[in-house]
Amino acid sequence: MDTDPKDSKETKQLTTGEEDRKSLVTRVKEGTSALKDRAVDEAKEYKDPQETQLWKSIFRVSHDRSDPRNRSLAILSNVFLHLHPAKINRDAVRYPFTWGMGGITFYLFIVLTFTGVLLMFYYHPTKADAFRDILYLEHDVPFGKLLRNMHRWAAHLMVITTWLHMFRVVLTGSYKRPREFNWCVGVVLLVLTLLLSFTGYLLPDDQLGFWAVTVGTNMARATPMLGSEGPFGPQLGLTAYNDVRFGLLGGSIVDSNALLRSYIWHCIGIPLVASIFMAVHFWRIRKDGGISGPAPIVLESEMKAVKKK
């Protein structure tokens, strides 16, 4: 703003050309050097990107100052980090207490979403294309093999980390009051993780997936009262063409409909449901008072009597 009057003055000089009789070349030179000085001055301000309007519009607070207010705001004013409380129990960051398995599980979910979306670009859930797409992915797509490997191994790892997370929660008794409900949400998430893995198994449309899913869905045939071969199924009029297995596969055999259903459950249905449960799971951690410990030990003699209503 402060340079504007000067600019207009220069323009005036150029047009009138009477007060100053310097040559055009000198005047251009002077003008250029003034512009250069201004540019250098302004560039100096950009040396600290955190002071720019652009930066400040994105990040409301500085992340490298160590005063308590700033450190709290760094967490509270960030949509991704605000999942955390501003402060936690000083012993809770010790790795041996939590093992970090819940967080790693969530990170693996993100990795799987990312690699999964990339895989979707190369995959058609049809009997004619599915297997060829995998071959194409493995041999022609740049880094396609790495992508598929990563998706598969991350999935296996996620099953393991979910179990280990659960194991830690058991060992520290973290499922106890007031976290009972969140434990239940966690059990649902474990089941959803297994189902995600299972629905993905069929998608390459190879012998491995085909027979694994055949074995798996054959069990559905035996569901009591819902399957054609389960207890009380035939009595209720169920056949291979209207029972729960038919509903899962979209047919009486594992074929193109099963592939499509598996694909949609794997890519849209279950991730959507799992995301909702995850949101509840994380929200409840905060609402139930953060992570459970390491809490001070309670002695047997301090056990409070149960309140009788």
Next chain:
Amino acid sequence: MRRFVNKWTILGVCLVIVALWAINVQDWHQLWVISSTPDNIPIVAMLALVPFFTWMGIRQAVANDRLIEQLEADPKLSKTHHRKVEPWRPGWAREIHVWPYLVRIEFLATVIVTVVLFIWSITLNAPLEEPANPNLTMNPSKAPWYFLGLQEMLVYFDPWIAGVVMPSLIMVGLMAFPYVDSNPLGNGYYTLRQRRFALWMFGAGFVQWIVLIVIGTFIRGPGWIWFWPGQTWDHNAVVFDKNIDLHDMVIASSMGSTLGLGFLGNEPYYGIYKFIFGLIVVTGFFIVGALFFHWLMTVDFKKMRMPRSLRPRELHSALFPKSEFEQKILQRTSLLQYLTFQFFAVSVLLALPVKLVLRLAFTIKYVWVTPWFNI
């Protein structure tokens, strides 16, 4: 007896077992083929990860238990102590900022996981078999490893139990656990002595699940036949199933003929005798099982001793000494909590290993045969 049970003798016994097994391995190649199958690598990884984290948890539990003992012995100390094994000085803040002390750990964890995934994905390819062919059955046809527990259960139970009822019971049972565990201690810290029974129950379930997966992965071969680890998978092997139902076994036994139980084989009214026999067996199992769990949840193992005589009172005081602490916990437990726990404990935690032994060791197929379902 107790003098000889320490970590060195246990380790020694384990080593001897492993050595005896290793001498008897006929086919190392078969073993290598099974454990190097890409989809089995996670199980091999788990065989290392689970003991490691178990050790890490138990180590902290033991440290806490030692502190608990100290504090219980010294009421004065329990008033001044900060009650954690982690170091503490009076001037220290109880809480620290998440930024940067937690966020940096999380960032580091994501970097490490990413690196591990990259290395794993570069060095090991995801499996891809021939195109799906409904006319060519894979033998053995195995589910992904985390479902092999269910698939292995198919050997012991009919599909409606193994594939539907058991998984549902496990799921609901897990969800019910926080509501039936009436012990308020051990909330938020590792401990063994304050939560002995709950940890035993969880441990039993976890071990059973892992054992079923290991059997399904390393032992079951073509035709789902039992091949010991190290035995060659014989694709032409045939096993003649000589499994019989419990009531048939009773009829054929000398006890059955002495007691005149042959009539169980008669089939008036769609086998009403068999039905009643099975009902009695299953009810009896539930009663005995519930008594077993009741004993387990109240007993004080340290006070248990060899009975000096066979008089009921002596037997009772020798084999069923009550633990004071568990008695207190039991008083806090409502009837509904108690019965819910017993139901899940007997029908999942006990039924599974019992049926496994009945099937594998005594070749019994069903214990309860009805026109509608068999158990």
